[in-house]
Amino acid sequence: MDLDLATCLFTGLTTECLQDKHANWEECRFTTTNKQRLFAKEVITFVRCKELRVLPNPFDISDEYFKNAFRLDKWLFQDFLLVLCLRTYYRPELDNNVMPFDLRVLTMLSYLAHGHLEILKPLDAFQGYRSSMLQRCVAEVCQTIVHFLAPDYVVFPSNNDETLGIKHDFNTQYGIPHVVGVMDCFHVRLSKVAAAREQQFQCRHGNLAINVQVVCDNKYRFLNVNPRAPGSASDIYVWKHSPIYGIMKNLFVTEPAWLIADRGYKLEDILINPHRNPTTHADFRFNSLISAMLDVLDTAVIMLTSRFRCLKTILPYNHQTAANIVTACVTLHNYLLSKNSVIDEHLMSVVPKRKSLPNAKCEDIWSTGYHNREYIKKYLNARNL
Template sequence: MADIDAVILMLSRRNGRRKPARIQTKKRFRLHQNVQQLPDELLIERCRFDRETINYLRGLLSDKLINPYAHNHPLSVEAKICAALAYYTSNSFQTAVGNFVGVSQSTISHAVTHVTDALVELGDHFIKFPPPESHAEEKKRFSDIAGFPDVLGVVGCTHIAIRAPPGDPHTFLNHKSFHSLKVQITADVNSTITSVVARFPGSSKDCFVWRKSPMAARCAAGYLGTGHLLGGSGYPLRPWLLTPVHRPSSRAEELYNQALRKTLREVARTCRLLKKRFRCLDGARVLNCFPEKCGRIIIACCVLHNIAVARDVPLPPDDPNAQGLSRDEEEVEEDDGADEEEDTDSPQHQLGLQKRQAVIQQHFGKL
């Protein structure tokens, strides 16, 4: 009898140590922000776009952003777009952006990648040089600025601050002592970006970036016809790319330089507007990505910039707490001179000298 009591006591103690059965509960998901309920003022402040333009972007990007295999309450297309726009605006994955659309930091990161890739795919559609049939109109618009003839665009470089990349950081260190990508753009009178190159390290020369750009090949192939671009002193002189006279020796040459530099301000203004709209590019906080991804973000912002210009989307009021253009006050960089490898005796350089001299004599010699 004692043995039976001992067994019963042992079983009762074992049952007392067992964990209670788990009660299955339905998983709760974090509620996402309904973009359609946000006021336009907040969208302009946080995303730099109003609701109408965000709906336009949704129509453009829906096919690229919808994941048919997604599950567990995925982000809507609008929320993905707003998450990416909020990042471009603030350059932060942290709670300020996450709370805006109601998602975690990792979700914001994935949304930025997906939206960036989708915008880069549309780059050729929104970033393109004016077609030949509009060249006459473009020349007139540029001529109205300072009287410089036959201009079809202005070209310049600016620095976008990035984190020091592993492996070879010194090549990305520019002359202002911060790591950057050197970004070349061409722009028109309306501050529309007509070409962009965003893959070269900050230590690169203007002349080197130009020679490696698709725009240089198009110009050499005769795409500009009788027109030309204007560039700073760091660019090579070509029949299709006119640069300042290094040491002007006549009044006509001084007038030529004045008109060229005044017209060239359009590319600086374009860079300034691009960085003001998308604070991730202004240098107050570096792009914390590998250089290749930084380049894709820059191109995505250029696409969005052109959409904003075409749709006349206003910029938000100035933020008195924003540091603005602290890293790159002059906006467009100018090298002291052409790259050392540039051959001034080349036939193209000589033709550029002839073209520049003809412009000076015909258009500035009689003023």
């Protein structure tokens, strides 16, 4: 098996290449559709190949306890570990960490799932490791995920060709054309920051936090995450200084491309939000569709924070590591969606209703976004004829 996995690593084959493929022996030695599963079962043996000690197997617990502790079942964890090995070109002989790589990844998953590491205490595989070492594992593995997995699993379209599928899905489901994604922000709390920067990270509720901007599609998949802004930054400020702001401007040059957001944002040529003072049937209908699209984002965020409860706690890390933790959670969320892994119902929190904002004195009728909104209403009316 080591030779087979080494073939995987050195040829750069991904797990997608192994799945449901009938490859010839001469090409890559994978001849059956379930070869990926056979490889995944041997990944732990591979990452521990230089270990002289006999270490407890983390799989020597019940399937139910494993999934509750790590949010992935045993097979899915092995697949994820294989993906990490492939993407990082992991070499056991070069790994000088006293804790095996598989245990470091499980430590990280446990913290993301619960916001603490208490659930590891009864497990033999984690005995003898100091809490400080376990906390370092969380930061290190999250950083690895950000560098090697996030660019492949959290992808915002960079040209109009890449937007076609997303635009088609939104148009099919909601009847609104040219939509690239739905955007909003949420806060993740921090335990402490440098004294000189406390005011910068203090959000409107008085807590230390980072302001996380996310964009999702109609299938609860996150297209972008920007967790670098301090808590005092407004949603509009984060948006204006976000890399995707420039990307959206470039997309809009050749074809219409819009993000959907709530009324906390300003109406722009590349950003559409609800009417502030709906008066006609068309206005109310438009607002209803925008509200339905915003509900998708709300559901995606609740799925994220319900599966990875650390995002609801106060993170005991600096803001750079906290940003990596958020990105790692988003990456894992998209990875699980790609594997059709459904969140357990008992984990899913209730999606809160959005608080209605007070009506404004006037609409932004002078902006290009206003004309785009009128175009959408005419488009909706024409579709019903």
